[in-house]
Amino acid sequence: MSELGRAIPRGSVSRTARLASLPLGAAGRATLGIGKRLSGRPADAVQAELQQRTAEQLFAVLGQLKGGAMKLGQTLSVFEAAVPEEVAAPYREALVKLQEEAPPMAARTVHAVLSQQLGGRWRERFRHFDDAPAAAASIGQVHRATWRDGRDVAVKIQYPGAATALMADLNQLSRFARLFAALFPGMDVKPLIAELKARVVEELDYGLEADxxxxxxxxxxxxxxxxxxxxxxxxxxxxVSEWLEGTPLSKIIATGTAEQRNRAGHLMAVLHFSGPQRAGLLHADPHPGNFRLLADGRLGVIDFGATARLPDGHPEPIGRLVRWALEGRAADVLADLRAEGFVRPGVEVDAPAVLDYLRPLLEPVASSHFHFTRAWMQKQATRIADPRSEASRLGRQLNLPPSYLLIHRVTIGSIGVLCQLDAAGDYRSVIEEWLPGFVA
Incomplete structure (x- = not known):
């Protein structure tokens, strides 16, 4: 069998075994929890310990895998700020590794892919090619090289068999997505996995990504x-694209100065809102591994595998709804939510209650200064996730139209990264400039 043919399948048995260990481990922890409760330990203490053990196993398994498990781990990592601190703190380092690292391909496999894709004389196109990967992620890895004209370049190479591994892992993960509920309050992971599966074809097509x-x-x-x-x-x-030197956002999150954090946060917001207006595209993968802060203060963007086509820019109703909510126009907000499909026909909701549900989420753009923190995101996640709360009951009555699903997910993910950055600044001015409908 050729190197290309056997590169991924060789590890499929061990990958499946690791994934299968997740529900078994959860069953064991549940049994342990019942036993400890019977022995007199407080329920809250037992639950906290179960959460920690669940997190430890999930992060350990996801961190060892490529394919869909790695992709899901990277996607979930942007929501780390919503995880209760007592659970998140011990495993934050593991989440950062999910954003930047993965086991590398053998050099001979890399050469085989390059020969197949760039031709048998591919080496003549480079002055130098480094066999050791500079970075690796869910479906491919990056090598540093020097192009024939002397430019430093990044060579992104897809893992052979990535499509098979990706779909197999996502199918497997969807069977026990409920395990993630303990770590990410209010998040239903199944729709997220379904969305990832739907986008697999696009992400695997590097031609589309290059475009x-x-x-x-x-x-x-x-x-x-x-x-x-x-x-x-x-x-x-x-x-093959030009090499971009800079400090990964994960390092800014871990050790960056307040000035670097604030600068990165502001530019993340600028990219999110200006992309659809300027390029007709929304960058749809906001995890920190895709961004660099350059020495001159610019934000470098290095991965375009996930994008949403918005040729007319952000939908105008979003900006209008945000403006009306901030102005307290409850009846207008509800009417527009109905018109856009956020409230299904026949569902009766109270307009002031809808406004009360939305307003805390709009705090970042209510004034000219806002400080994104983990505590703020955890508060919002708890408010919406607690089944006893009015916000949670109302949220279950609202609907997310398919055309807004990806925009919503990317926006929440970007907010998660801003909270990890602990970024403060003027975000209202960003949407005043770039969000259609916000300025009357």
Whole structure:
């Protein structure tokens, strides 16, 4: 069998075994919890210990895997700020590793992919190629090289068999998505996995990714705030683009100064809201591994595998709804929510109650200064997730139309990263400039 044919399947048995261990481990922990309660330990203490053990096993398993498990781990990692601190703190380092690391391919497999994608004389296109990967993630890894014209480049190479592994892992994970509920309050992981599965075909097509990167690079050419490396060459399983030097956002989160955190947070917001207006695309994968803070203060964006096509920019009703909610126009907000499908026909909800549900979520743009913190996000997650709360009951009556699903997920994910950054600044001015409908 060729190197390309056997690269991924060889590890499929161990991957399946690790994934299968998750529900078995949960059953064991539940039994342990019942036993400890019978022995007289307080229920809260037992629950906290079960949460910690669940987190430890989930992060350990996801951190060892490529494919869908790695993709889900990276996606969930942006919501780490919503996890209760007593659970999140011991495993924050593991989540950061999910954003930046994965087991590498063997060099001979890398060479086989390059030969297949760039031709048998692929080495002639480079002055130098480093066999050791500079970074690795869910469906591919990146190598540093020097192009034939002397430019430093990043060579993104897809794992052979990635499509099979990705779908197998996501199918497996969807069977016990409920295990994640203990760690991410209010989040239903099953729809998230379904969305990831629906986008697999696009993410595996590096031709589409290269086109998206070209569109962003053209839109932000010579921009003073955001830099997108230009694509040098591309093939269905390989992208060669200009190398971008900078500090990974994960390091800014861990050890960055307040100035770096605030700068990165502001530019993340600028990218999120300006992308649809300038490039007709929404960058849809906001985890920190996809961003760098450059020495000159610009934000570097290095991965475009997940994008949403918004040729007309952000939907205008979003900006209008935010403006009306901040103005306290409860009846208008409810009427527009109905018109856009956020409230299903025949469902009766109270307009002031809807406004009370939304207003805390809009605090970041209610004034010219806001400080994103983990405590704030945990408070919002608890408010919405607690089944006894009015917010939770109302939330279950609302509907998220399919056309808004990805925008909503990316927005919440971006907010999660801002909370990890502990970023403060003027976010209202960003949406005043870039969000259609917000300014009358």
């Amino acid at each position: 998206a990167q070209r569109a962003f690079a053209a839109a932000y050419a010579d921009d003073p705030q955001i830099v997108v490396p230009r694509v040098v060459a591309s093939a269905p399983k390989v992208i």
